[in-house]
Amino acid sequence: MEVKRILVVGAGLMGGGIAQVAAQNGYEVVLNDVSMELVERGLSNIEKNLDGQVKKEKMSAEEKEQTLARISKSVDLADGGQVDFVIEAAFENYEVKKEIFQKLDQICRPEVILASNTSSIPINSLASVTKRPDRFIGMHFFSPVPVMRLVEVIRALKTSEETTRITEEIAHRMKKETVRVKDVPGFLVNRVNAAFRAECYQCLLEGVASLEDIDKAIKLGLNHPMGPFELADFVGLEIGLNVFRTLYEGYKDPKFKPPLLLEKMVQCGDLGRKTGKGWYDYTSGEKKPRTDINL
Numbered sequence: 018m019e020v021k022r023i024l025v026v027g028a029g030l031m032g033g034g035i036a037q038v039a040a041q042n043g044y045e046v047v048l049n050d051v052s053m054e055l056v057e058r059g060l061s062n063i064e065k066n067l068d069g070q071v072k073k074e075k076m077s078a079e080e081k082e083q084t085l086a087r088i089s090k091s092v093d094l095a096d097g098g099q100v101d102f103v104i105e106a107a108f109e110n111y112e113v114k115k116e117i118f119q120k121l122d123q124i125c126r127p128e129v130i131l132a133s134n135t136s137s138i139p140i141n142s143l144a145s146v147t148k149r150p151d152r153f154i155g156m157h158f159f160s161p162v163p164v165m166r167l168v169e170v171i172r173a174l175k176t177s178e179e180t181t182r183i184t185e186e187i188a189h190r191m192k193k194e195t196v197r198v199k200d201v202p203g204f205l206v207n208r209v210n211a212a213f214r215a216e217c218y219q220c221l222l223e224g225v226a227s228l229e230d231i232d233k234a235i236k237l238g239l240n241h242p243m244g245p246f247e248l249a250d251f252v253g254l255e256i257g258l259n260v261f262r263t264l265y266e267g268y269k270d271p272k273f274k275p276p277l278l279l280e281k282m283v284q285c286g287d288l289g290r291k292t293g294k295g296w297y298d299y300t301s302g303e304k305k306p307r308t309d310i311n312l
Contacts, residue, residue, distance in 0.1 A: 018128055020187055021045055024091075024100040026117055028059025030252075031134055032106035034162025037063045038191045039104075040087040041076075047100055049091040056090045063088070066163055097124045102187060104156055106134040109259050114138060115146050122147040130180050132156035136207055136256065137263035140173040140200045150175035154184050157204060158193075160252050168193045169204050202267025207260050211273055214257070217245040218276040221312060228296055229306055246296035247304070250289035254296075258283050278312070 021044065025036045028050040036048045036059070050056045067081040076084075094117065097103060103121055107113055118131060125131070130152045133143055144153035155171025168188040172181055181197070188195045198205045217231055226234065232244020241248075249257050258280060264273035282288075282295065287310075289295030297304045 018101070018183065020101040020183065022047065022100045022102075023187075024049060024097045024103045024121075025106060026050075026094070026103065026121075027106035027108070027134075028056045029106070030062075030160060031158060031162060032104075033059040033062050034066075034160070035104055035106055035134065035158055036088055037066060037084070038163055038193075040084045041080075042191050044087065044187075044190075046088045047091045047096050048088055049094065049096065051092065053090065053092050056092060060085075060088065060090070094120050095124055097121050097129075098126070100125070101129060102183075103129060103131045104134060105132065106158075109136060109138070109256055111138050111142065114143055118143055118153075119146050122149060128152070130154065130183060132184060134158055137203055137260045139202070140171050140176075144173040144175065151177040152180050154180050155198075155200065155204070156184055156188065157206075159206070166192075166194050167206070168195050169198045169206060170195050171198050171200050171204055173200050203260060203264045208264060211260055211264050214245050214249070215261075215272055215274075215276065218278060222276075222278060228312060250295035250297055250299075252289070253291060254279060254288045255283050 023039050023044050024047045025032050026049045028048050036046045040046045048056055048059060050059065064085060067084060070076045071078055071081050103125060105114060105117055107117055114133060114135065121131060127149065131147060131149065132154050133140065134157055135155065136157060140155040144150040147153055150173060153173055154176050155169065157169040157171060159165035159167050170181060170184055185195045203211060220226060220231055221228055228246050232246050235241050235244045243251065258275055261273055261275040265275060286292060287294040290299050293300045294307065298307045
């Protein structure tokens with residue numbers, strides 16, 4: 018089966034990034050969300066990213082326009098009837114994703130593979146709501162998608178080898194490296210990363226170092242491109258909290274118990290860059306230490 022056109026459901030940070038790398042590498046992309054405002058916002062972010070690549074001379078202005086021309090806008094899942102592959106990158110909530118896949122299962126041709134970019138929801142539980150569990154798979158990208166090279170390919174219990182192979186081929190065409198991972202809570206990277214972040218939160222709670230110095234130490238001492246708190250702000254604190262909750266529920270291991278401080282931040286509505294405040298304050302347009310909360 019030849020894949021030419023991909024439906025990306027969700028035009029946010031992850032979905033927009035996936036749409037961008039797919040279009041850059043020759044795929045026709047249908048970018049879908051619940052409103053045209055969200056789709057337009059996603060396209061605007063893609064264009065900004067491409068402008069940055071043109072400025073750095075990593076692509077020509079002509080290549081940028083060709084990439085954008087491969088992306089069409091959609092607010093109707095019925096457009097999935099005209100695609101060869103689906104990547105869902107909607108809000109990280111089981112009920113939301115379940116409804117999307119139940120609809121797409123009725124809309125898409127029988128041979129079309131349904132892939133989820135979920136970071137923590139079991140692939141088996143999503144595959145089970147469709148009538149094509151052999152053509153259902155996890156395709157977990159990492160943020161920011163245009164920069165991060167890894168895609169976790171997660172096979173559910175009934176995922177076929179052909180589905181796995183086609184998914185890996187698509188990821189490779191997008192210039193990504195893949196690893197095959199079993200369908201366990203948190204998969205591989207998030208499971209390991211959650212344990213690491215939990216220790217960072219504990220160090221902050223114990224006053225081992227300031228939030229800013231923990232980020233600095235991890236970047237300079239472990240060569241991470243971003244500190245754990247910077248990264249949490251970039252991805253969204255509520256997403257990190259959902260990962261902790263999924264892992265704790267799945268393993269019942271105390272090390273995955275959601276940090277109380279993180280829960281409080283989410284309760285306050287401070288979710289990171291997208292809300293203007295998270296572990297840092299971005300309201301001035303620059304990242305600054307917060308002075309209005311007690312850590």
